[in-house]
Amino acid sequence: MIERNDSCWCGSGKKFKKCHYPKLNEEASNISQKYLDNFGILIKTKKQIEGIRRSCKLAAEILDKLCKAAKKGVCTQDLDDLANELHNEAGAIPAPLNYGSPPFPKSICTSLNEVICHGIPSKKDILKEGDILNIDVTSILDGYFGDCSKMVIIGDTTEEKKNVIQTSYDCLMESIKILKPGVKIFEIANVIEAIAKKRSCSVVNQFVGHGVGVFFHEPPQIPHSYNNIMIPVVAGMTFTIEPMINAGVKEAVIDKDEWTARTKDLKPSAQFEHTILITENGHEILTLPSSK
Numbered sequence: 001m002i003e004r005n006d007s008c009w010c011g012s013g014k015k016f017k018k019c020h021y022p023k024l025n026e027e028a029s030n031i032s033q034k035y036l037d038n039f040g041i042l043i044k045t046k047k048q049i050e051g052i053r054r055s056c057k058l059a060a061e062i063l064d065k066l067c068k069a070a071k072k073g074v075c076t077q078d079l080d081d082l083a084n085e086l087h088n089e090a091g092a093i094p095a096p097l098n099y100g101s102p103p104f105p106k107s108i109c110t111s112l113n114e115v116i117c118h119g120i121p122s123k124k125d126i127l128k129e130g131d132i133l134n135i136d137v138t139s140i141l142d143g144y145f146g147d148c149s150k151m152v153i154i155g156d157t158t159e160e161k162k163n164v165i166q167t168s169y170d171c172l173m174e175s176i177k178i179l180k181p182g183v184k185i186f187e188i189a190n191v192i193e194a195i196a197k198k199r200s201c202s203v204v205n206q207f208v209g210h211g212v213g214v215f216f217h218e219p220p221q222i223p224h225s226y227n228n229i230m231i232p233v234v235a236g237m238t239f240t241i242e243p244m245i246n247a248g249v250k251e252a253v254i255d256k257d258e259w260t261a262r263t264k265d266l267k268p269s270a271q272f273e274h275t276i277l278i279t280e281n282g283h284e285i286l287t288l289p290s291s292k
Contacts, residue, residue, distance in 0.1 A: 031043060035237075039220060040218075040219040041211060041218070041219050042214055042219075044213055044238055045236075049236070049238070051141075051142055052145070052146065052213040052238055052275070052277070052286065055092070055141040055142070055144040055146035055213075056146030056275050057290055058090055058092055058146060059137045059139040059275075060148055060287040060288055060289045061289045062086045062090075062137050062139060063137040064289045066079050066086075066135050067135060069082055070133055070152045071154065072129055072155055073126065074126070074127050075121075075125055075126045075127070076119070076133075079135065083108045083137065087107065092141040093139070094107035094108065095139065095140050096109060096138055099216065100259075102257075102258055104120075104259060106121045107121075108121065109121075110136075111136070111269070112125060113268055114262050114263045114268055114269060115262050116207070116252050116261040116262065116269040116271070117134070117244060117261050118261055119134070120257060120259060130156065130158065131153075131157070132151060132152070132161045132270060133151065134149055134151050134152075134270065135149060136149035136271075144214065145214070145215065145216055147212050147216075147240050148273050148287035149242065149271055149273040151270050151271065158268075161270075163247070164201055164268050164269065167195060168245040168270035169270075170195050171196060171203075172242070172273070175189075175192050176241060176276060179276060180279075180281065180282045181235055182233070183233050186229050186230065188209075188222060188223075189224055189226055190226070193224075193226055202246045202249060203246075204243075204245070204252060204269070205224070205225035206261070207244055207261070208223045209224065209239060209240040209241045210239060211237070211238065212238060212240055213238040213275070220239065224241070237277070238276065242271055242273035242274075243271065244269060244270075244271045245271070246268070246269045248267030252264065274287045
């Protein structure tokens with residue numbers, strides 16, 4: 001990466017800071033204002049990106065530990081207790097706790113089998129052979145947010161569940177691969193839908209990815225199903241991609257708790273999630289554990 005005191009890339013013989021650096025800064029400032037005014041999208045500053053990156057690393061590391069703890073005989077409340085402990089040790093806050101209306105009552109989401117998202121940890125939900133579980137962690141560290149989720153298989157499970165898990169993972173990772181400045185938001189869903197259709201799965205359209213970093217949920221929405229959002233991504237955008245993939249129909253039904261979303265036909269669902277930063281030349285997955 002070129003530094004301010006390096007020779008400018010244009011061949012002028014001047015230092016970068018005396019040549020194209022101010023022009024690039026002005027251009028970046030104009031783009032930031034345009035995106036904020038037109039779309040409500042916060043283009044992050046270098047300082048904000050560093051804070052978001054730290055929070056994302058923490059969320060990823062906590063998620064990794066929770067996934068390792070999710071074993072047969074463990075209840076989902078045990079995982080929530082561990083999440084609280086890990087956040088406290090890091091001087092961080094679990095973002096879901098008391099979020100929304102009605103307030104979400106726990107620190108993580110634990111979505112079992114046919115639960116698409118927003119499953120509430122409980123002592124009654126004891127993991128058993130064949131279960132599939134999504135664990136969703138959002139951490140607030142020094143005021144910045146990091147958001148990610150993974151699937152866990154308890155023991156062995158059915159081919160149907162294995163297929164929906166692999167499909168959701170591939171949908172996430174393949175859609176991330178296309179990301180670079182200029183790619184339009186609708187193109188993300190096109191990748192996801194194509195993979196899901198090929199695997200005989202459906203894509204949930206009632207829930208979406210979202211901007212994240214300075215706030216828990218920011219513009220833009222990132223739909224995983226077909227859409228016509230023509231906004232190009234630009235450097236400094238941070239958002240989640242979190243495709244929710246169902247083995248059966250795409251529709252969700254919300255429980256009486258007003259949070260837990262289940263598949264309408266009670267067939268299994270799976271989801272993986274990363275927070276992504278758009279860079280000058282491509283993208284960075286922020287929610288990878290430091291060991292990865």
